Amino acid sequence: MEIEFKNLLQESEYNQLMEHYNKESSSVWQANDYFDTPAFELRNHGAALRIREKKSGLVLTLKEPKDDGLLETHVSLSEAEAEDLFQYGLIHSNEMKSQLEKFNLSASLEHLGRLETERFEQQLEAGLLVLDKSRYLGVTDYELEFEVTDYATGKQAFEDLLQSNGIPQRQTKNKIVRFMDLKALSR
Template sequence: MTQEVEIEFKNLLTIQEYNQLAEDLFSHAETIKQTNDYFETPAFDLKENGSALRIRQKNGTYTLTLKEPHPDGLLETHDKLTEKEYLSWTSGTPLEAPNVTAQLEKMSIHVSALNYLGSMVTFRQEIPYQDTLLVLDKSIYLDTEDAELELEATSKSHGEKVFNNLIENYQIPFRDTPPKIARFFNQKQAM
């Protein structure tokens, strides 16, 4: 499948909250390292469209993903890349990828206009949790480290209920949690 709707809920965590959740819920979960490489046009055309573009390196694979607004969450469009294609993208020569290119063209964005902005390394743990996927992330980027809890669901109402109950049970205050790419851009602009 080259497209899917992502329904997720997320909340930034303090180190103490992260450690508590890691101990209570994720003590047997494998930690997976993934790297997100981010792209944007000089005029921030993706941001203007409420969209984001990344390549995720995970377990020796490279997946180009365009995220766009969708009524139920985010519409994700994917293309698998070879290592050679990945290296071309990150060295400043993005190549057309059929699914993502088609979506970009709907926004009047050509891949040649995209610039590589940098990367974020995330150490991720995942567990099934009350018919959802619960994710604990610690991310490192641009001399910054943060942690977040994510919950992915197939239904917005069920996901919201499970997520709200979980953070309430752990007495974690709800925090405005921009997507990883927005946190990356905010930090880059602050430097």
């Protein structure tokens, strides 16, 4: 289970937070390639499937809503397995196939595009502060994520963090939802 709070940022707010919190850490680059059926069947169930590429390798992740957070299923991929998903919509992992079965997909998975993120992380007393600058489908956006272990305590710490930095709280969709919404508009 992942519990996190999100807030889209203006570029100036992002720069302000970077200046305040990012004293010594360096950025981490990651790329997310998103998959769904042509009719967005996973998206219609509130779920999302991605391959995340980091320096440490490739991970296939299915995110689906559960209680106050998201249930995430992760499977490591080889280059060949990733290529089969990109080219043919094939998944080799039995665990991932089992998780996807409940969605009764009527069509093959297809690659919808890539989102690249430059990520900075800073551990704070109340949780992990993450600052992301993401580029996808011709858009650049900025986001603050706050990852916590307890919903109520984390929510209060998140709201305090925004208030102390003069940043208004904004309704913020997950990156994958923002990507999918923009992709759906472009079809």
